Amino acid sequence: MTPPVPYYAVIFTSLRTDEDAAGYADMADRMVALAARQPGFLGVESAREGMGITVRYWRDLASIKAWKANAEHLLAQQAGRSDWYARYKTRIAKVERDYGFDKPA
């Protein structure tokens, strides 16, 4: 899914409020689709189990900066702070090494 290193990972961890589950789900779907169309987007992995963890992969810092400043994304960030998130943390990290495993069939 991701190219040879180096590339970037943006690790977003969050705790939801109880508010507006439908509005949140709607926004989350829109942001997934919108991010996937941004230049430099490489992929996303996401799971929620109490805490939510979303890791988006990007080609470089310029792509991350452009996505952060995207107009529709800015509105979602604002609604996130006013309604949907009790807290979150964003970490921007340069992937220096990766390796994996696929079980032989």
Added chain:
Amino acid sequence: MTPPVPYYAVIFTSLRTDEDAAGYADMADRMVALAARQPGFLGVESAREGMGITVRYWRDLASIKAWKANAEHLLAQQAGRSDWYARYKTRIAKVERDYGFDKPA
């Protein structure tokens, strides 16, 4: 939870097999406790929703290397490949920037 940047994130994403749920849960608990005692360990965040995502934070590359070579952890890695995981990917990334939000009470 984490100190000022820079520090390291190890992003471990995985897909489980259907095998040995009890043995896996047992190992997972042991590895959480064991990792937390390693020098340079800063914290962990984890969620599973189909795919599992575990992000461990470390002070530096030397701490990560020592944890990877830990004897009990090596046995767990081996059992992971033979039994528990259909696939996984490990990414070692240097956190260059972070910021967060806490909803005012």
